[in-house]
Amino acid sequence: MGQIGRVVALACLLAAFFPQGAPAFDAGVKRSVENYTAPDVVLVNQDGRKVRFKELMASSKPVVLDFIYGTCTTICPVLSAGYSNLQQKFGTDSAKVQLVSVSIDPENDTPKVMREYLKRYRARPGWDFLTGSRADVDKVMRAYSAYVPNKMSHYPLTLIRNGRDGKWIRLYGLLSTAEFMAEFEKASKP
Numbered sequence: 001m002g003q004i005g006r007v008v009a010l011a012c013l014l015a016a017f018f019p020q021g022a023p024a025f026d027a028g029v030k031r032s033v034e035n036y037t038a039p040d041v042v043l044v045n046q047d048g049r050k051v052r053f054k055e056l057m058a059s060s061k062p063v064v065l066d067f068i069y070g071t072c073t074t075i076c077p078v079l080s081a082g083y084s085n086l087q088q089k090f091g092t093d094s095a096k097v098q099l100v101s102v103s104i105d106p107e108n109d110t111p112k113v114m115r116e117y118l119k120r121y122r123a124r125p126g127w128d129f130l131t132g133s134r135a136d137v138d139k140v141m142r143a144y145s146a147y148v149p150n151k152m153s154h155y156p157l158t159l160i161r162n163g164r165d166g167k168w169i170r171l172y173g174l175l176s177t178a179e180f181m182a183e184f185e186k187a188s189k190p
Contacts, residue, residue: 029173031183036159036168039139043102043132046114051130053140056100057161062188063098065159067146068129069105070113075156075174082158082180084121089181095126097188102140103131104151145170160187 038057042050057063064083068076080101087094103109109117114129123129131137141147148154160169160183169187 041136043130094124099127
């Protein structure tokens with residue numbers, strides 16, 4: 001069974017044990033439309049390349065943002081499976097959307113760890129996993145109302161921005177692949 005198959009099996013197992021949703025958060029997805037201002041910080045991607053976060057978020061193409069860490073075994077694999085499925089849907093055009101995962105564990109998520117993580121999910125061009133100093137990562141998390149003091153209590157959060165108006169769709173909760181695709185399609189329509 002491949003990595004994606006294991007993630008799907010894990011999600012099914014979690015659903016069986018927690019039919020009303022995992023105890024840390026309510027079942028269902030809470031959706032809102034938000035305005036966020038990306039902080040002007042320099043982070044490092046999985047290839048060790050410096051990235052100006054604010055410029056990456058200002059992309060003219062749709063941007064999807066989440067906050068994960070490389071050793072997570074709960075929420076992160078489900079969020080990353082959604083990214084992987086979206087890239088598979090786009091196929092060779094996967095770089096038409098900018099997927100960004102920001103590490104909430106910068107002390108341990110080195111470029112090597114992040115590269116290996118992306119490899120497990122068969123990431124294609126267009127998906128960047130970013131890390132940086134604790135102070136810079138915290139600035140990014142606070143800017144998107146995603147800050148948690150402890151990585152073990154992080155949110156199941158996905159943010160989608162289109163290139164038209166800069167508005168962000170904030171999705172709090174674990175989305176099925178179909179829900180994620182539908183939200184992405186709505187947010188990226190001209």
